Amino acid sequence: MRLLSTLAFAPLLSAQLMYVGTYTKPQSTSEGIYAFRFDGKTSKFAPLGLVAPGTNPSFLAVHPNGNFLYAVNEVIDFGGKSAGAVSAYSIDKATGKLKLLNQVSSGGAGPCHLTLDATGKTLLVANYFGGSFASFQVQADGKLSPATSFIQEKGHSVNKERQDQSHGHMMVIPKNNKFALGADLGADKVLVYKLDAAAGKITPNEPSAGTVKPGSGPRHLVVAPDQKHVYVLNEMGSSVSTMAFDADKGTLKELAQVSTLPADFKGVSSGAEIQISEDGHFVYASNRGHNSIAVLAVDPKTAALSLVQNEATGGKTPRGFTLDPTGNFLVAGNQDTNTFTLHKVDKATGKLSMAGEPVTLGAPVSFVFVK
Numbered sequence: 017m018r019l020l021s022t023l024a025f026a027p028l029l030s031a032q033l034m035y036v037g038t039y040t041k042p043q044s045t046s047e048g049i050y051a052f053r054f055d056g057k058t059s060k061f062a063p064l065g066l067v068a069p070g071t072n073p074s075f076l077a078v079h080p081n082g083n084f085l086y087a088v089n090e091v092i093d094f095g096g097k098s099a100g101a102v103s104a105y106s107i108d109k110a111t112g113k114l115k116l117l118n119q120v121s122s123g124g125a126g127p128c129h130l131t132l133d134a135t136g137k138t139l140l141v142a143n144y145f146g147g148s149f150a151s152f153q154v155q156a157d158g159k160l161s162p163a164t165s166f167i168q169e170k171g172h173s174v175n176k177e178r179q180d181q182s183h184g185h186m187m188v189i190p191k192n193n194k195f196a197l198g199a200d201l202g203a204d205k206v207l208v209y210k211l212d213a214a215a216g217k218i219t220p221n222e223p224s225a226g227t228v229k230p231g232s233g234p235r236h237l238v239v240a241p242d243q244k245h246v247y248v249l250n251e252m253g254s255s256v257s258t259m260a261f262d263a264d265k266g267t268l269k270e271l272a273q274v275s276t277l278p279a280d281f282k283g284v285s286s287g288a289e290i291q292i293s294e295d296g297h298f299v300y301a302s303n304r305g306h307n308s309i310a311v312l313a314v315d316p317k318t319a320a321l322s323l324v325q326n327e328a329t330g331g332k333t334p335r336g337f338t339l340d341p342t343g344n345f346l347v348a349g350n351q352d353t354n355t356f357t358l359h360k361v362d363k364a365t366g367k368l369s370m371a372g373e374p375v376t377l378g379a380p381v382s383f384v385f386v387k
Contacts (some may be wrong), residue, residue, distance in 0.1 A: 019206030031055045031062065032340060033112055034347070036356070037076040037087060037382040044354060046377030049073050049087060049105075051112035052375075054385075056344060059358055059372035060163040068105055068114035074381040075129050075336075080136040082386050083107055084158035085114060088127040092145060100127035102141055102152065104160045107386060118159045123166045124148035129186040129236075133193055138216040138217055140187040140196055149198050149209070153216030164216040171203025174230045176253060177271035179204070185251075186236045191243050195221060195266045197249065198293075206248060206259065208266045226268025228257045236289055245319045249276075249290035249301050256290065256301055256312060258319055273323045276301045276310035288335045294343050298366030302334040302348065309337060309348055309359070311366045327368035330357045336382040345371065349380035357378045 021147040031053035038046035040271050048071075051064035073087035088102035088300040099124040105114035108109020132139050132154070139152045139160060148168045153161040169182035179220060183202035189195070189211060196218050198207040205225040209218035228234050233252030239261065240247065246268060248257040255273045262268075277285055285305025292299050329337075331350025339361070346359040346368060356375050359368040 017150055022353050026359060033059070033109060033386040035067070035076055035085060035384050036349070036377060036380050036384070037073045038377065039074060039090075039351070039379035039381060040070070040071050046378035049076065049114060050377060053112070053310045056342060061358075061375050064112040064125055067112050068116065070103060073103065076384045077130050077132055077139070078381050078384050079132055079154070079158065080134065082109075084117070084386070086130055086132070086139060086160070088122065088130050088141060089119070090126055090128055092261065094121055097121065098125045099123055099146065100125060100143065102127065102130060102160060103141070106158055109386065117157065117185070119130070120152065120162055123150040123163045124168075124184070131187050131189060133189050133211065133213045134176065134191070135193065135213050138211065138213045140189070140218065142184035142198060144183050144185055147184055147200075147202060149184050149187060149207070149218065150218050151218045160376070161216065163175075165218050167218065167220070169200055169203065169207065171200055171205060171264040173204040175233070175252065178202070178233060179231075184310050185234070188237050188239060190261070190263050192263055194263070197237060197239070197246065197268075199237055200225075201233045201235055201251060204228050204230055204232055204234065206237060206246065208267055208268065210266070219225050221266040223267060226259055226270065229253070229273060232257065232273070235287060238290055238299070240292060240314075240319065241294070247290060247292065247299050247321070249287045251287045254285050254287050254303060256299060257322055258321060272320055274312065274323060276303055276312070276323065277306055278326055281306055289337050291337065291339050293339070293366065300337070300339070302329070302337055303334060304333045307332055307334060307350070309334065309346065309368060312340065313369060324365070325367045327359060330370065330374055331355045336380070338383040338385070341385050341387050342379045347383045349383065351379050351381060353377050354380075356383070
């Protein structure tokens with residue numbers, strides 16, 4: 017295993033710029049957002065070091081124009097209020113350095129995910145502890161406005177310990193940019209909001225949600241390339257729900273669930289992240305506890321999923337992972353063992369295989385590439 021401090025940086029024109037969001041001190045040795053250049057030819061990461069200090073910048077998103085990066089600051093108290101923060105940065109592509117543009121309240125406690133619409137004019141945030149969702153306008157200079165809309169959800173479900181209230185966990189925007197889908201772990205719902213990207217606002221759709229099997233705990237989701245299906249990673253159920261999706265009406269209906277764990281697994285595990293291949297043939301989901309990435313094949317006729325592999329991540333608690341822009345590699349973070357690993361993707365079978373050596377970094381959570 018190579019320590020971060022001993023990795024040699026060799027600038028390569030072909031290298032992709034990658035940012036890593038982390039949990040920071042005292043939870044780990046990290047101090048904010050880190051940058052690397054990734055060379056797919058050598059399967060090596062060249063470290064650019066700490067590029068922006070900050071408190072728990074756990075989840076990141078890059079603006080469609082590639083010039084700005086946004087991070088949630090996953091805290092419970094911001095500015096003396098029960099809320100977290102969202103930070104906006106400009107990107108220096110030559111050095112990887114980030115410059116803080118501004119920081120605004122997320123509106124609720126524990127912001128854990130954010131995303132931008134296709135036009136880059138609206139940013140959406142999910143607040144886990146706050147059980148809320150908020151939207152922000154993105155200004156021409158990359159700065160964020162104060163929240164332009166804020167929706168406090170009030171739901172619950174069957175697990176009294178984990179689902180006594182709403183817990184917003186993620187927002188995703190379908191390709192037509194008409195709706196925003198929000199995972200509410202506490203209510204076992206995928207909420208549907210109408211999106212007005214020009215005004216930077218969201219409002220409840222009618223119907224306002226699709227539901228998954230009680231006790232599943234929906235956490236993250238992806239929209240299939242055909243825009244007719246949504247795949248929902250259920251944290252508590254360690255499963256993926258296939259949902260039929262009407263992109264014109266914004267309606268969702270659960271069709272089936274499949275486990276992300278091997279049939280003979282008897283331990284404790286929970287789902288964390290989900291991704292889909294660009295061609296829509298494979299879905300990937302992480303298991304914290306089993307410490308693996310599940311590879312699920314998509315039936316081209318029914319959109320049903322079947323588990324084809326569990327690839328070990330080489331550490332504990334793979335909270336976040338991502339496919340690189342080429343789709344040839346998958347980067348997985350091991351939050352509790354302070355490493356991230358690289359996996360080669362076989363595009364024909366979807367299967368993964370370890371590539372290169374683990375890289376040491378304190379509590380890596382999310383990974384984004386600047387295309």
